[in-house]
Amino acid sequence: MKRAMLSMVAAVLAGGVVACSPEPPQQDKASPEAAGDWTRPPVIQRVERAGSALVASGLAEPDARVVLRSDGGGAFAASADASGRFEIRLPAPAEHLLLRPETQVGQDTAPSPDRLLILAAGQGPIVVLRPGGPTRRLDAAPVLGAVDSDGRMRLASGRAPGLAQIEVRSGGETVQVDPDAQGRWSVMLAPHDGPDQIQVAGRDFNWPGEPGSPAGGLAVERIGSGWRVAWTGPGGARQATWLPDLGAP
Structure with a gap:
């Protein structure tokens, strides 16, 4: 229901x-020391413009693969470093873009309940x-x-x-x-x-x-x-x- x-x-x-x-x-909840044996979903902390692209950065599992998925099937990914920091570069969208963050560690996937929303091709609120x-x-x-x-x-x-x-x-x-x-x-x-x-x-x-x-x-x-x-x-x-x-x- x-x-x-x-x-x-x-x-x-x-x-x-x-x-x-x-x-x-x-970001406080997702500090590297807080993970224990669980795979954490990623935390998006910043989105900044870099020329014609956008760079989303944040914190995830150390050395994990971080993926941002759209409902249309597109995906953008990058690997976190040893401290869990990551940066994902994506082209500025033509219009509005809603993305679902997830962490991949081996066969384990940890999707985040949060959504990253980029409005008006990055010219509106993020x-x-x-x-x-x-x-x-x-x-x-x-x-x-x-x-x-x-x-x-x-x-x-x-x-x-x-x-x-x-x-x-x-x-x-x-x-x-x-x-x-x-x-x-x-x-x-x-x-x-x-x-x-x-x-x-x-x-x-x-x-x-x-x-x-x-x-x-x-x-x-x-x-x-x-x-x-x-x-x-x-x-x-x-x-x-x-x-x-x-x-x-």
Whole structure:
């Protein structure tokens, strides 16, 4: 049975706007010492432009093969070094590109539940989508980097380097949240019908609401001052993600 991903995260929380402790960065979870005998999925930490190409880099099993697969069957791969660091060079896509990272060690394959999304041929946002969790922006983004939703709950997140605490306002509720050591923060917001204004650290953002189409697969649209993406995670659960522009009002 398909389940609403963010609703599962919020099942133990009371109604209203509830602050969440910032989730530790994935690279901390994937340090080489943490693997034990298990094959870890790779962690994408950066995507940078190199001429007409893009270079995705991150951390995986030492000496493992790291693969980024598209739904269309294309794949890009490289080997991690002895410390687990890897770089995968791929041509800048013609349009939008959604990739599934995986690690291969011998006969073992460890697919990641996350998805790497590159919008507008690399000219738009570049993000790591996380089922049931906050989207991680790899491009330049405002203090509110993303709003993830599943039709029931909303999860706002972003980065606020240098701020010890930020204030988030939505739907008449106000909450204080403490960013982590990397400046990342996330907070669960109450459900809201239609568009909503979300204020983060004194700056207003106009969330456009849920996408109207329940169709499967990847759906990307330019709406207001940002991008709205609908995608399908493991198990077939649908999640929508809004990515405000750096200069979004």
